Amino acid sequence: MVQVRAAKDLLDDCEEGGGEKQRRHEGMEESEGSFLQEGNLHQFQAAEEASPAGSPPSVSLSLPVCAVRVLDQNADSQTLSPALGSSPSPFATEVPNFLLALAVDGHMPLWRRKSFWLALSVFWLLLIFLGLFPLRLAVPPRPLPGRSQGWPRWLDAAFLRSFFQSEALPEDGPQLRQAPRGSSCTWGACFDTSKCKGNLLKIFVHSSAGPTAEAHRRILDSLEGSRYYALSPTEACLHLLLPSQDHRGACGPLPPYWNGGRNHLVLSLYPAPCTRLGQAMVAEASPSSDIFRPGFDVALPYLPEAHPLRGGVPGQLRQHSPQPGATLLAVAEEKGGWRTHASACPWDRHCEQDPGPQQTHPGETLPNATFCLIPGHRSAASCFLQALQAGCIPVLLSPRWELPFSEVIDWTKAAIIADERLPLQVLTALREMLPSRILSLRQQTQFLWTAYFSSVEKVVHTTLEIIQDRIWGASGRPSLMWNSPPGALLALPTFSTSLKDFPFYQLQQGSSPESSFSALIWVGVSGEPLLKLIQVVAGSRHCAQILILWSSEEPPPDRWPETTVPLAVIEGHRKASDRFFPYDNISTNAILSLDVHSNLSTSEVDFAFAVWQSFPERMVGFLTRNHFWNEAQGVWGYSTELANEFSMAFTTAAFYHRYYHTLFTHSLTKALRTLVDDTPACVDVLMKFLVATVTRLPPIKVPYGRQRQDAAPLVAEGPGPRPEPQPLAQDCINHVAARFGHMPLVSSRVRMDPVLFKDPVSVQRKKYRSLEKP
Structure with missing residues (x-):
């Protein structure tokens, strides 16, 4: 029987180093060795033979802490059954001898320990792969980029069989985005921009096979004659499909140029017009977030049936700050x-x-x-x-x-x-x-x-301008143009994509207006007034160039007055709209539009330009008129009398930004351009409407010599555009207002004068002295 120390002494020995302490034998002092070391028990047997008969060898051992696990603690004297042949404990019979030796001595050779742990690891790996211990991962896989994350799902549905039905589980949380229209479609994958010549959007509208809804007929009216409209499908890079009224919510017959929906836009004011659209873009009213494809589809507003086609009713807000006691x-x-x-x-x-x-x-x-x-x-x-x-x-x-x-x-x-x-x-x-x-x-x-x-027209044009910006890519309009007045529909990227180049963003961007202007003189008949006007304009220190727009049937003269500024002649097409064409010869942002019969002084020109530099987005003119609503006749009227109010400044002598030439040429519908060509006197009215639509502000009036204004009109009678007679001007205003769908003109009672204008001070102290000369 081997006597072993108490557990407390064992723990103390292990803390002091344990391991190999000298073993003490009663009756056998010279018998030393390592117990169960190097895989044999001969030393222990020799000690047993050397002990007196009838007395068991008494051995005192220092065991490490790990040996406590193999001790049978049912008695005060512990027994190592396998070594002594006594009654084995259940634990000892199950543990191999080499494990017991490891537990007792802890000095297994290094190669055996490595082999042991390697074998144990292989054993556990085999158990895992063979499924004897089915381990279920608790962490779900990482979601793919671009996917919406729903509620957590159990990877093993067997755990929830008694709590839910399998078909009811997806309804517990947010749905994953479903795109039956072809979710793999993106702008680069399903739209061929190479078909857009010059990166300009041209659309061809396919006729519907069935009866067309009233809203869709109004969409067609807003597109016909616009700058987007193409007469032939070969000229267009975008094909527009309007579902018929019979096929609302279903797929109607596809057009002949369908090509799987590539470069097609299905525009519907009803939700979900069709679910089998292939590579076609969808523009529908209030689409569900689950099927909407960002960057490819276009979300439209839900328009009522009585929504106006053009113009529309302005906003109803009259006071921006809520009144005290108002409804929250x-x-x-x-x-x-x-x-x-x-x-x-x-x-x-x-x-x-x-x-x-x-x-x-x-x-x-x-x-x-x-x-x-x-x-x-x-x-x-x-x-x-x-x-x-x-x-x-x-x-x-x-x-x-x-x-x-x-x-x-x-x-x-x-x-x-x-x-x-x-x-x-x-x-x-x-x-x-x-x-x-x-x-x-x-x-x-x-x-x-x-x-x-x-209006319906603005909704449709906004949809097309979004697609136009996609075609332009990085050259498209920045977010500031879309989210600040006057809006992207009136900021054409064909002019520029830099904010500081537009008149309504110059001051916001901290850009100062240029210090020079270009004079554009429209000439219908040559004569002495033209030569005098050239000398007056050239005398301004701000004039950078003089452009003569020659629209007369007679050839221009060979010699022109000698001036200190460049002078160039532009051959026109004898159309009134030539005055507002964006000529490449114009090198400055500021344009002084003049008629051959304009009668101005150099001081008046200089002061008007100084005013324009503070208001580059507005029109600064000398001669003004006012409009009014004729309640008796139900039409707009035109006043030729000088009054305390004005809403129009004639472009026969006015400063404005050259961007309005681009807007006049590229944004007007075919019907308005035809009206101008047939009625040249309406071109001036149309330009006033266009500037007022952009600025939503009245023009600015500057002083004009009173004596000369009473003696002779600013623009004399002649073949060129001039202040129209009252009946003709009134007709033009009503025609243009009907095409715009609203009246954009705004009245004003303000005139800009020099600081010392008409003040009783010395003339030498006044900057613009000739303004007060008779």
């Missing part, structure tokens, strides 16, 4: 209309607070509130445009539809997108919103409504 919130109802509240929780029918006063408004009545609460379901998308028009800040609760034109419009500047699960927190945030933030949001709603949503 209007809630959109499911069947249309609005419900205004002064409650703290108007959407909760179980609210314990007093609901406060409430009023229900029909669908056609715009809400008079600061915020408009719009639910996230698609049926509420029709209320979105109503809120924009009314200047009511939209508050969208987790919208499940794509916001219109979200590719280019930054809706964070005009709307608030909130979580529908936190309604009380949303209302608290609305009440605490700063007035400056409310003002900014309301102003942006009015701009977006006027620029992109007020």
Whole structure:
């Protein structure tokens, strides 16, 4: 029987170093060695034979801590059964001798320990791969980039068999985006830009096989005669398909140039016009976020049936800051209309607070509130445009539809997108919103409504301009052009893609206007007034060049007056619209448009140019007229009398930016260009309308000598464009207003004069002295 120390002594010995202490034998002092070392037990047997008969060898061992695990603790004297042949313990019979030796001594050779652990690792790997221990990973695989992450899914559905049905599991969380229209389509993969000659968008409209809806007929009217329209499919790089009324929500017959939908746009004011569209782009009203393909499809607004074709009704906001005591919130109802509240929780029918006063408004009545609460379901998308028009800040609760034109419009500047699960927190945030933030949001709603949503024509043209920017790529319009006045529809990339080149962005970008101008003189008949006008203009220190637009049947003279500025002659086509063509000869941004009969002085020219440098986006003129609404006849009138108000400055003597030549030539419809060619006197009216549409501001009037103005008109009678007689001018105004769909002209009562103009001081102190000379 081997006597072993108590567990406490064993632990102390292990802490002191354990291992190989000298073994003490009773009755056998010279018998030393390592117990169970090098794989034999001969030394222990010799000690047993040397002990006295009848007395077992008494051996005192120092065991490491790991040896405690193999000890049988059922008695005070522990027994190592395999070594002594006594009754073995259950543990000892299962552990091989070499493991017991390792546990007791801990000095297995290095190669044996490595072999042991290698064999053990191989053994466990075999168990894993053979499935004896089915280990299930707890961490799901990493989602692919571009995929929306839904709720966590169990990898082994066997764990949930008793709790759910397999077909009900996907409904527990957000759905993965489904794109039955060809989810692999991107702009670069499914659109061939090489077919767009000069990177300009030209479209061909395929006729519908069935009856066309009224909204689609209005879309056709807005496209015919526009700069996008192509008469032949071979000239177009984009084919437009309008689903017929019979095939609403289904796939109608495909056009002959379908080609799998490549370079095709299916435009529908109804949701989900077709699910088998191949490589075609889809522009539909309020598309679901699950099937919308960003960067390829285009989200349209939900337009009512009575939406105007052109122009449209302006925004209804008259006061940007909310009035004291005004209604804070209007809630959109499911069947249309609005419900205004002064409650703290108007959407909760179980609210314990007093609901406060409430009023229900029909669908056609715009809400008079600061915020408009719009639910996230698609049926509420029709209320979105109503809120924009009314200047009511939209508050969208987790919208499940794509916001219109979200590719280019930054809706964070005009709307608030909130979580529908936190309604009380949303209302608290609305009440605490700063007035400056409310003002900014309301102003942006009015701009977006006027620029992109007020008419069917603007919605269609915005869709095409988004595709045009995709064709241009990096040369497309920056986000600032889309999200600041006057908007991308009036900022043509054919002119420039730099913001500082446009007149309405120059001052915002910190760019100073040029210090020189180009004089463009329209000549219909040569004579003495032309030579005098050239000398007057050339005398200005700001004049950089003089361009003579020769539109007379007679050839231009061989000799011109000698001037200190360059003079060039441009041969026109004898059309009134030649005056506003973007000629490459024009080297400056500022243009002084003159008629051959204009009667000005050099000081008047210098002062007018100085005024224009402070307002580069507006027209600065000398002779002005006013328009008015004739209530009796129901038409627009034209006043020839000098009055305290004016809304038009004649381009026969006015400063403006050369960008308006590009806009005049490339943005007008075919019908307006035909009107100008048939009625040359209307070209001046059309230019005034165009500038007023961009700026939404009146022109600026500068002084003109009173004595000379009373003695002779600014533009004398002659074949060139001049202030039109009252009946002709009135007809032009009504024709152009009908084509624009609204009246953009704005009246003003302001005139710009020099600081010391007419003041009783010395003439030597005045900068523009000749302005007061008779």
